Amino acid sequence: MKVALKSLGCRLNEAELEHWASGFQADGHQLTTTTDNADLVVVNTCAVTCEAAKKSRQLIRRSQRRNAKAKLVVSGCYSSLQPGEIKQLPGIDLVIDNSDKDRLVDIVKQRLAAEAMPVTATEPDETALFSRGRNRAFxxxxxxxxxxxxxxxxxxxxxxxxxxxxxxxVDEINSLxxxxxxxxxxxxxxxxxxxxxxxxxxxxxxxxxxxxxxxxxxxxxxxxxxxxxxxxxxxxxxxxxxxxxxxxxxxxxxxxxxxxxxxxxxxxxxxxxxxxxxxxxxxxxxxxxxxxxxxxxxxxxxxxxxxxxxxxxxxxxxxxxxxxxxxxxxxxxxxxxxxxxxxxxxxxxxxxxxxxxxxxRRYPGRNFKVLVENDTEELNGKQVRFGYSPNYLRTTIRVSGASPRPNSIVTAHVREYDEGSGTLVAEAGFSGAPGRPGTRLYPSQGFSACR
Ligand code: SF4
Missing domain, CATH: 3.80.30.20 (tm_1862 like domain)
Incomplete structure (x- = not known):
């Protein structure tokens, strides 16, 4: 079975999605990033603001419209707080309350009688996160x-x-x-x-x-x-x-x-x-x-x-x-x-x-480690890789020669700050001297600390 997982709202919702993703994969199901080819769509809703509740309803309706054949499961804060409103939305097969969401994969299996694909149909070496296009685990x-x-x-x-x-x-992090x-x-x-x-x-x-x-x-x-x-x-x-x-x-x-x-x-x-x-x-x-x-x-x-x-x-x-x-x-x-x-x-x-x-603007001239994300993005008409500095500054990586591999941690030398995109623009693999004296990140740990 192909499973699409969708989330709105906070990082906790994202973490729960990853937990479910691992659970579905362990049961032999395959993850997909698009609703269109999914057999099962799970939506983790949010209610933190009226706008978030509205977006949750829209996401549920859109998922239903795009693939009416898929089974649709809804959980999260919006569906737990407003079960009456959720019932009025068409095409939902199952609503799982927040108090039961840690057991969502099992409940889906029992209630929707999901059948596992043979294990060989899945990609055993690929974590749920990578299958969903992310490389940071919540x-x-x-x-x-x-x-x-x-x-x-x-x-x-x-x-x-x-x-x-x-x-x-600790066991979960070691496993990831x-x-x-x-x-x-x-x-x-x-x-x-x-x-x-x-x-x-x-x-x-x-x-x-x-x-x-x-x-x-x-x-x-x-x-x-x-x-x-x-x-x-x-x-x-x-x-x-x-x-x-x-x-x-x-x-x-x-x-x-x-x-x-x-x-x-x-x-x-x-x-x-x-x-x-x-x-x-x-x-x-x-x-x-x-x-x-x-x-x-x-x-x-x-x-x-x-x-x-x-x-x-x-x-x-x-x-x-x-x-x-x-x-x-x-x-x-x-x-x-x-x-x-x-x-x-x-x-x-x-x-x-x-x-x-x-x-x-303090950062041009400095060096730090960047975890390269899986996706590429366009900057001034060119496809570039990007990632985040240790202190979570979005950094695009200009590449001369070989492109940095997704999910690698590279040393980036910041050349400039691009105001339009709000990102630092850096070169990867810079191996010269550390940043300007007194302006280097983490002076006590040194330039090559792996972050
Ligand atoms: S009540 Fe809400 S905003 Fe206040 S500390 Fe708890 S989760 Fe945070």
């Missing part, structure tokens, strides 16, 4: 969240916190690495809460993964800023732990943060960013900001813009506030009209673009 380490941020629908959809054991996670995966991203709804139910924590998990696997690159998914403390920054002393942290702040105004039910104040974030950057100078700190939260005054919005400027984020995910039924924020007074939210988003986009340019 590893789900936990699910659920104990916090109650007032805007968050995800915590309702995903339920209480539960963590996978460190052993299970033995099948040529070079980078793992630990992900979850609230990864800062990892291990609370097992008497351990995220720092212990990261240390063990670094000690007991040889995966060349390890990253973290989104991490709540209040979950960083103690000796966390020392983890970056290991060159295999990638220096990028996505710390969703949501607002730079303490009064808005209070209404959001967030557990971090502006002053704490500023101090945290300073401490982390002191220890890891090239750490890339990115964030999420919600524009137009209920009751957000022009002054509160100005505080958010000032905060973003003060930190100098190289990248900001900007969301217009979207009221989700069932959340406390949806009932707050002072819901703002769409026009104001749009204007605020635009203003922040403008600032974020400037901050990105400022940050990226």
């Amino acid at each position: 590893i789900k380490v936990q699910d659920g969240c104990r916090h109650k941020c007032t805007f968050c629908i995800v915590t309702l959809a995903r339920g209480a916190e539960r963590s996978r054991t460190i052993r299970e996670i 690495h033995s099948r040529q995966i070079r980078e793992a991203v630990l992900t979850g709804v609230h990864i800062g809460g990892y291990g609370r139910d097992l008497g351990t924590d995220l720092t212990a998990l990261i240390k063990t993964v670094l000690d007991e696997t040889d995966i060349p690159r390890l990253r973290l998914g989104s991490l709540e800023p209040w979950n960083i403390g103690g000796s966390f920054h020392e983890l970056f002393d290991n060159p295999r732990f990638m220096p990028h942290l996505h710390l969703p702040m949501q607002s730079g105004s303490d009064s808005v943060l209070r209404r959001m039910g967030r557990r971090c104040k502006r002053v704490h974030f500023v101090k945290l960013a300073e401490q982390l950057r002191q220890h890891v100078p090239d750490l890339n700190i990115t964030t999420d900001i919600i524009a137009g939260f209920p009751g957000e005054t022009p002054e509160e919005w100005r505080q958010t813009l000032d905060f973003c400027r003060e930190i100098g984020f190289p990248h900001i995910h900007i969301f217009p506030y979207s009221a989700r039924a069932g959340t406390r924020a949806a009932l707050l007074p002072g819901q703002l009209p769409p026009g104001i939210k749009k204007l605020r988003c635009k203003e922040l986009h403008h600032l974020a673009t400037q901050m990105k340019h400022d940050y990226m």
